[in-house]
Amino acid sequence: MAKQIIFWRDGSECVERFIDPRCRPGIQWGHVVPQGKSPKLVYSLSNVFPQCPNHNLLHNKKDPVYNDWYVRQFGARAYNDLCQFQRDNIGTQYCLWELENMLERYDELFENHFYVGLSIEELVAAGYYGEIIQAAWKSEGRI
Numbered sequence: 001m002a003k004q005i006i007f008w009r010d011g012s013e014c015v016e017r018f019i020d021p022r023c024r025p026g027i028q029w030g031h032v033v034p035q036g037k038s039p040k041l042v043y044s045l046s047n048v049f050p051q052c053p054n055h056n057l058l059h060n061k062k063d064p065v066y067n068d069w070y071v072r073q074f075g076a077r078a079y080n081d082l083c084q085f086q087r088d089n090i091g092t093q094y095c096l097w098e099l100e101n102m103l104e105r106y107d108e109l110f111e112n113h114f115y116v117g118l119s120i121e122e123l124v125a126a127g128y129y130g131e132i133i134q135a136a137w138k139s140e141g142r143i
Helices: 002-010 053-060 065-074 076-088 096-111 120-126 130-140
Strands: 028-031 048-051
Touching (some): 002 048, 002 096, 028 053, 053 065, 065 076, 065 130, 120 130
16 A cells, blocks of 8 residues: 555656656665665655666665655655664564554555645645654644
8 A cells, every 4th residue: 555655646757857867767666764674664655755776776775866865855854753763663563453553544545645735745744755754844844
C-alpha cells in the first residue's frame, strides 16, 4: 500500500529529475534512510520516494543528491528528525499489531486520496508524507 500512495503522491518519475540530470529510465522506490539501516522506516511515507534506478544506485554509493533534495523539499528539521528516528530504533522491528495499524492507516489514506488537496502543505497535513515530516512541519508552523 505504501508504494501505491507514494506513486500517487509523487508521480511515477524520479523525485530528483529536476535537480540532477543523471536520471535514467525506470522507477523504483528509494529510501532516504536505507532499508538495512532501519527496518522501522522501510514503509514510512516520510522516508520513501520514487527514484530512477540510477539515482537509487548513486544514493546507495553515498552520493548526496537525494539527501540534499530531501532537505530542500521538507527542511533540515524533517531530515534531522528522520535520522534521529533511525538512531532511536536501531535493531527494532515492527510488531504485528504495528504493521496491522500501519496497513489500516495507509488503506484509509489511499481510500481518501481523492478528497485531499494537492498542495504539498495539504498533503503533509493530511499525513500523505508520513508522521515525521508532518510533526516537523507542525513544529515549524508550516502547517
